[in-house]
Amino acid sequence: MAYVARKIPFVGTPDTNPETKPFFQGADAGKLMVRRCTSCKKVHHYPRELCPFCFGNCEWQEASGKAKIYTFSVMERANPPYAIGYVTLEEGPSVLTNFVDCDFKALKIGQDVKVTFVKTEDGGPSLPFFTPA
Amino acid sequence: MSLKGAAYIAGAWEHPTRKAPDKSIALLHAECAKGALEDAGLTKDDVDGYFCAGDAPGGLGPLSMVDYMNLKCRHVDSTDVGGSSYQVAVGHAMEAIAAGRCNVALITLSGRPRSEGQATGTAPRPGNPAAPEMQFEFPYGPATANLYGMCAQRHMYEYGTTSEQLAWIKVAASHHAQHNPNAMLRDVVTVEDVVNSPMVSSPLHRLDCCVISDGGGALILTKPEIAKSLKRPLVKVIGVGESPKHQAGGEIDLTYTAARWSGPPAWAMAGIKPSDIKYASIYDSFTITVLMQLEDLGFCEKGQGGKFVADGNLISGVGKLPFNTDGGGLCSNHPANRGGITKIIEAVRQLRGEAHPAVQVPNCDLAIAHGTGGALGTRHCGSTVILERE
Numbered sequence: 001m002a003y004v005a006r007k008i009p010f011v012g013t014p015d016t017n018p019e020t021k022p023f024f025q026g027a028d029a030g031k032l033m034v035r036r037c038t039s040c041k042k043v044h045h046y047p048r049e050l051c052p053f054c055f056g057n058c059e060w061q062e063a064s065g066k067a068k069i070y071t072f073s074v075m076e077r078a079n080p081p082y083a084i085g086y087v088t089l090e091e092g093p094s095v096l097t098n099f100v101d102c103d104f105k106a107l108k109i110g111q112d113v114k115v116t117f118v119k120t121e122d123g124g125p126s127l128p129f130f131t132p133a
Numbered sequence: 134m135s136l137k138g139a140a141y142i143a144g145a146w147e148h149p150t151r152k153a154p155d156k157s158i159a160l161l162h163a164e165c166a167k168g169a170l171e172d173a174g175l176t177k178d179d180v181d182g183y184f185c186a187g188d189a190p191g192g193l194g195p196l197s198m199v200d201y202m203n204l205k206c207r208h209v210d211s212t213d214v215g216g217s218s219y220q221v222a223v224g225h226a227m228e229a230i231a232a233g234r235c236n237v238a239l240i241t242l243s244g245r246p247r248s249e250g251q252a253t254g255t256a257p258r259p260g261n262p263a264a265p266e267m268q269f270e271f272p273y274g275p276a277t278a279n280l281y282g283m284c285a286q287r288h289m290y291e292y293g294t295t296s297e298q299l300a301w302i303k304v305a306a307s308h309h310a311q312h313n314p315n316a317m318l319r320d321v322v323t324v325e326d327v328v329n330s331p332m333v334s335s336p337l338h339r340l341d342c343c344v345i346s347d348g349g350g351a352l353i354l355t356k357p358e359i360a361k362s363l364k365r366p367l368v369k370v371i372g373v374g375e376s377p378k379h380q381a382g383g384e385i386d387l388t389y390t391a392a393r394w395s396g397p398p399a400w401a402m403a404g405i406k407p408s409d410i411k412y413a414s415i416y417d418s419f420t421i422t423v424l425m426q427l428e429d430l431g432f433c434e435k436g437q438g439g440k441f442v443a444d445g446n447l448i449s450g451v452g453k454l455p456f457n458t459d460g461g462g463l464c465s466n467h468p469a470n471r472g473g474i475t476k477i478i479e480a481v482r483q484l485r486g487e488a489h490p491a492v493q494v495p496n497c498d499l500a501i502a503h504g505t506g507g508a509l510g511t512r513h514c515g516s517t518v519i520l521e522r523e
Contacts, residue, residue, distance in 0.1 A: 009259070011268060046265065051382075070387075073278075073286055073337075074279075075255065075276060075278070076333065077334065084274055084279045085283065086283065093384065094380075098273045098274065109287065
């Protein structure tokens with residue numbers, strides 16, 4: 001089952017939540033930005049100002065974009081079908097995403113994937129998607 | 134102080150409708166309230182505590198519904214965690230009754246997603262963009278079916294669970310639904326029917342998914358003295374537990390549910406173990422939901438759910454653990470896209486000996502009604518209720 005591009009919706013704007021605006025600015029520049037805690041050093045996702053592990057302060061860091069598929073599900077009822085999944089980033093956290101530019105039937109848990117960026121509709125920001133490495 | 138036995142379920146009523154385009158959601162709530170009060174042998178004026186969740190119309194928790202039904206309450210609670218809110222409400226009502234904050238608690242659920250044409254499981258529904266996760270999830274199309282599909286996919290990967298094993302859960306539900314005149318799907322299906330039904334979101338097929346129905350239900354909880362003054366069989370609440378599970382900052386593990394945490398306090402309060410249970414109502418938004426919750430509640434070892442549910446083990450009169458004998462959400466009813474209250478209602482029927490004779494469990498004295506609200510793939514709340522016939 002081949003990937004067919006679909007319109008990617010976005011709710012609100014990157015200004016809706018000032019806390020996460022740099023994530024979308026990074027995506028528009030082709031960078032996957034994650035938050036690392038300056039105290040416990042752990043990386044988390046989705047990004048927050050305060051570390052969800054220790055409430056320490058965090059700083060932005062560019063992720064490598066390398067990840068492995070944790071799980072996936074192909075929504076065959078949708079037109080076009082799309083593949084949602086979690087990928088586990090090299091930096092630690094698992095993030096929700098879609099898989100693009102691939103044969104959905106060939107997706108496998110544990111597979112190596114890499115980040116790519118897709119623009120959301122109506123002039124919204126770019127977002128990270130993943131494709132086989 | 135243990136809350137065990139601090140409240141009884143004195144009234145339980147399920148709305149018979151599965152499609153109600155001619156009724157308002159408020160009316161459905163009120164009809165359910167009336168039905169449960171009549172079942173208990175109480176009146177509207179006896180209610181002094183009201184419990185509802187996000188399906189109650191109006192913007193401020195219980196306020197619109199206590200106004201509409203003209204209830205005079207000393208205590209209200211509108212904790213909303215989706216489909217398990219009603220298990221949570223049983224626990225909260227028991228606490229309120231034990232604390233003397235109310236004597237007769239009414240819990241209602243109603244909705245009409247079917248009449249409103251909701252594509253509940255296959256169309257992502259945008260929420261408030263200020264919800265902190267919204268902009269990181271909604272663009273990727275999280276529609277209920279694929280959030281559970283991801284759990285099933287990982288469970289299969291870790292434990293070798295198969296689509297055929299999942300199908301047995303639907304098969305069991307359909308065996309029960311054939312006896313329920315109100316059930317939406319009354320045809321008995323086979324494993325082959327399930328695995329050959331169209332794929333919705335891999336690996337979940339159409340028949341792995343629950344129905345979309347209008348309707349609702351209500352419960353009346355009272356303090357022991359009141360329950361014992363009424364004419365209905367006594368159904369005592371002996372164990373409750375609730376716990377949310379979420380993405381944990383990105384430390385995702387989709388192989389288990391919050392039942393792993395909501396179950397132990399309920400078992401401990403009740404002082405019983407899974408093998409004591411005669412009947413189980415297990416939340417069945419999807420077949421995988423049932424399988425994972427059975428493992429997490431301790432009915433079998435983690436990863437052995439597939440073997441446990443296979444070969445009719447959940448069919449009343451056939452297997453070891455009769456489940457969802459009304460047909461459950463998979464075949465009968467999932468009103469307001471929330472199946473929690475119907476789980477408790479069928480458990481009450483079983484304990485009273487009022488289930489359909491074809492599915493009634495003999496000498497049913499201990500039952501569990503477990504719910505999952507939200508989505509297993511992102512955030513959800515598990516809530517466990519254990520009931521005893523006295």
